């Protein structure tokens with residue numbers, strides 16, 4: 545009986561298990577583990593939960609039985625945060641969340657489209673762009689303007705520097721280089737926090753009416769009421785900026801790669817934008833009508849969830865799938881694996897956006913079979929922002945430009961940080977429609993006629 549108390553897995557009951565095989569081919573290794581069942585022992589310290597029911601169990605009980613294993617910068621935490629820190633974070637999360645919910649997003653969709661159109665102008669001039677840096681620059685501006693207003697100072701540039709400083713080294717670094725890397729990271733982090741603080745204060749001084757327009761306004765009201773400190777407001781905005789821009793950019797890069805490989809679906813996306821927008825930039829009223837684009841976004845996040853592996857640390861003795869877990873052990877859930885499970889998806893590896901529009905209500909998907917944004921009390925705060933920003937950006941870019949992978953280039957599939965197509969080069973040429981914002985005061989239904997590009 546005692547032996548059965550350990551779930552099956554590649555490493556048997558030995559101490560070291562198969563972590564080295566995992567390091568060699570992470571996604572291939574994870575997919576391979578499905579053969580052992582819904583709970584797999586990778587080694588003594590790490591179990592893999594492979595079913596929506598087990599994922600729900602783990603995510604629902606985060607902050608109590610399980611703790612977040614890594615902070616937003618990807619650094620390992622000591623498992624449980626001090627409970628005071630956790631309470632403070634959850635309070636700040638609640639406040640910022642009000643600025644990121646569905647209702648607040650509605651008011652911001654017009655601004656998102658305008659920002660996407662403005663920043664992609666530079667791409668046209670360049671002709672060819674490398675997808676990840678170009679999209680990271682775009683999403684840094686989208687999220688910075690959404691949180692802080694039109695004045696974003698050095699924030700987008702500092703986010704790019706932070707990204708750079710965080711990139712894990714390909715080979716183990718000598719001790720001195722590790723120290724230098726740590727110092728650089730600390731410096732960039734400090735500069736970003738100082739710049740965000742400055743912009744929050746500036747916003748507080750200049751935007752004093754009762755209608756919050758950006759996340760910083762909500763946090764400034766909470767500051768006035770004593771519900772959050774200046775430092776708390778800064779930390780939550782920095783966390784959102786960081787969590788938002790790299791993930792959303794990676795997802796958009798996958799989306800353009802998938803559209804390049806599927807010209808029929810690309811045509812449907814463009815036809816939808818041409819039909820629904822008729823040469824305008826998308827507005828809040830248009831988003832619900834961009835059903836094909838939205839299903840492409842969802843299907844991209846299913847096939848290539850940027851956060852492809854999420855870990856939790858066991859905080860108190862518990863059991864999962866009937867197996868005991870002790871404090872300090874880790875349980876990992878892979879959205880990449882769950883979202884390609886043939887038990888829940890027909891042709892799981894195929895890019896089929898119509899699976900989202902054609903799904904019968906009599907055949908509901910288990911809750912955690914689609915979980916690119918995690919779940920439970922620590923679910924992604926930017927779920928609505930990311931979905932809407934991706935839909936609006938895709939519609940704006942596909943109707944402004946023809947976007948094709950540069951012939952002869954091959955993207956590199958990377959899991960080094962998040963799941964990304966590295967070195968994806970895109971040729972940007974004009975699409976016959978050049979989108980313009982709708983003139984102020986014009987109802988959404990009255991389309992501004994399309995202007996033909998020269």
Ligand code: HEM
Nearest residue numbers: 784787788791792795851916917918922924925926929930
């Ligand atoms: C496609 C884009 C995105 C994906 C795939 C994504 C995915 C995720 C996932 C899976 C988590 C949970 C991690 C865990 O359980 O340990 C998370 C957390 C988080 N996300 Fe996102 N995210 C995206 C975009 C965004 C955006 C746009 C924002 C902000 C506007 C954001 C803000 C956050 C924050 C603040 C957390 C931490 C929540 C907490 O620990 O309480 N994310 N994200």
